[in-house]
Amino acid sequence: MKTSGGSDAAKRRAGESAVEAVDDGDVVGLGTGSTAAHAIRALGNRVDAGLDICGVATSFASRELALDVGIPLIDLDEAVGPDAPGIDVAIDGADQVATDGTVDGAAIIKGGGAAHAREKLVDAAADRFLVVIDPSKEADVLDRPVPIEVLSSGRGVVARAVRAAEGDPTLRRAERKDGPVVTDNGNLVLDCEFGTITDPASLATTLSSTPGVVEHGLFVGLADEIHVGTDRGVRVEQL
């Protein structure tokens, strides 16, 4: 699993803090990444202790881990279809979080694990979306590359649109395979450098309206709480 940023203890505290918000009977969105993995493990411990919940996985990796720790799973369509229970809470990590007031709530970059398309589906569908991070993810203004999942046949078209928006796209390459990263959905990822992102809502709208974009990693105004684990404790920010 990809890991990044701050200490593992800080990530664990963030994950465990968010899991305290889960109640008996909840349907829980299970995020992807090393911090969300701590939340999934903590949830597994609560299931062992008798908590009755169902999870909705956001990736192959979060599904595997959830099965490993004994969390019953349902599909996203089962969770949100007609007469379905809905998703009560989603817990997910982030690559960068800015709460500088330029958007209502937080502007977030996700997709370091190339799972942002399904993550956005699940996180946006949840009644409450809790973000779990360590302090290395906090920023005044977003400035990390934005991952964009693209149809492989649309890679060139999307790259051209990114350049027109003053971005610099790079095809994400796999570390242990010759060739590109292929997402759980069979698509490619362009990591797009935009420098300092002063208007994340406007950039998100531009990217969403570009043909060939399956999903981009800007999550604007979606989060309800940020749980920041530190080496000493947890700070929870309500949005």
Ligand SMILES: O=C(CO)[C@H](O)[C@H](O)COP(=O)(O)O
């Ligand atoms: O968006 C994600 C996966 O697509 C992850 O949540 C994000 O990359 C953070 O991962 P980590 O907690 O390992 O730093």
